[in-house]
Amino acid sequence: MIVIGIDPVAFAIGSLEVRWYGLMVALAVFVLVMWTLWQVRKYWPGFPLDRVLALTIVGIPSAIVFSRLIHVIDRWEYYSQNLGQIIGGEGLSIYGAILGAVLGTWIYSRFRPFNWGFGADLVAPGVILAQAIGRVGCLLNGCCHGPEAPTSLPWSIIYTNPACAADILNVPVHPTQLYEIIFLMFLFVFIMLLKGKLKPDGSLFLVYLGGYSIWRFGIGFLRVNDPFLFGMHQAQVIGIAVFILVVALLIYRRVHWVKAAKIPDEE
Numbered sequence: 001m002i003v004i005g006i007d008p009v010a011f012a013i014g015s016l017e018v019r020w021y022g023l024m025v026a027l028a029v030f031v032l033v034m035w036t037l038w039q040v041r042k043y044w045p046g047f048p049l050d051r052v053l054a055l056t057i058v059g060i061p062s063a064i065v066f067s068r069l070i071h072v073i074d075r076w077e078y079y080s081q082n083l084g085q086i087i088g089g090e091g092l093s094i095y096g097a098i099l100g101a102v103l104g105t106w107i108y109s110r111f112r113p114f115n116w117g118f119g120a121d122l123v124a125p126g127v128i129l130a131q132a133i134g135r136v137g138c139l140l141n142g143c144c145h146g147p148e149a150p151t152s153l154p155w156s157i158i159y160t161n162p163a164c165a166a167d168i169l170n171v172p173v174h175p176t177q178l179y180e181i182i183f184l185m186f187l188f189v190f191i192m193l194l195k196g197k198l199k200p201d202g203s204l205f206l207v208y209l210g211g212y213s214i215w216r217f218g219i220g221f222l223r224v225n226d227p228f229l230f231g232m233h234q235a236q237v238i239g240i241a242v243f244i245l246v247v248a249l250l251i252y253r254r255v256h257w258v259k260a261a262k263i264p265d266e267e
Contacts, residue, residue, distance in 0.1 A: 067096035
C-alpha cells in the first residue's frame with residue numbers, strides 16, 4: 001500500500017497558506033507555457049511571440065473562471081447556501097479549465113485571426129503534461145480519490161494526515177489520481193506519435209479531447225463524487241457531450257478539407 005501522510009500545506013507566510021495543490025497547478029501552467037513557446041519557435045517561427053503572451057493572458061483567466069464555474073455548478077447545493085464562497089473558495093474543475101482555455105483562445109482568434117487549429121495541435125501534448133502535473137497536486141491533496149479499495153490491493157492509498165483527507169483517514173482507497181496520471185502518460189505518447197499526421201489542422205487536439213473524454217466517462221464509475229444527471233457525475237455528462245461534439249467536428253472538418261483540397265478520401 002502507498003501511505004501518504006504529507007501535510008497539504010507546503011508552507012505558510014503569515015496567515016497565507018501555500019498548498020502543494022496550488023504549487024502543482026502553478027508548475028503545470030509554467031510547463032504548458034514553456035512547451036508552447038518551444039513548439040512555436042520550432043514549428044511556427046513566423047508566429048509573433050507577443051501573440052503567445054496575449055494568448056496566455058487570455059487563456060489562463062478563461063481557464064480559471066470556467067473551471068471555477070463548472071465546480072460551483074457541480075456543488076450548487078452547497079454553494080447556494082454559501083454564496084460568499086463562490087468567489088475565492090477552494091475547488092476547480094480540470095474539465096472546466098480545458099474548455100475555458102479553448103473557448104477563450106478561440107474567441108481571441110476571431111479578433112486577431114491566426115490558424116487556431118495549428119496552434120492547438122502544437123499545444124495538445126503540453127496540455128496533457130500539465131494535466132498530469134495537476135493530478136499530482138490532487139494526489140497530495142487527498143481529493144479526487146476513488147472509493148474504498150480492498151485491503152489486499154498493493155497500490156491502494158492510505159491518507160494519514162487529517163488535514164489532507166479527513167473523510168477517508170486511514171482507509172485504503174483506489175488512487176484514481178494515479179490512474180489518471182498513468183493514462184495521461186500513455187495519451188501523451190499516443191498524441192506525440194500522431195503529431196503532424198492528421199489533417200486538417202486542429203484534428204490532433206480534437207483526438208486528445210475525445211480520448212480524454214472517454215477516459216473521464218470511464219473513470220467516473222470509480223471516482224467518489226455526487227450524481228449530477230441520470231445518476232452520472234458531472235464530468236461523465238460533460239465527457240459524453242464533448243465526445244459527441246469531437247466526433248462530429250472531426251467528420252465535418254475532414255469532409256470539408258478533402259473537398260477543398262480535392263483529394264479523394266481513402267477507400
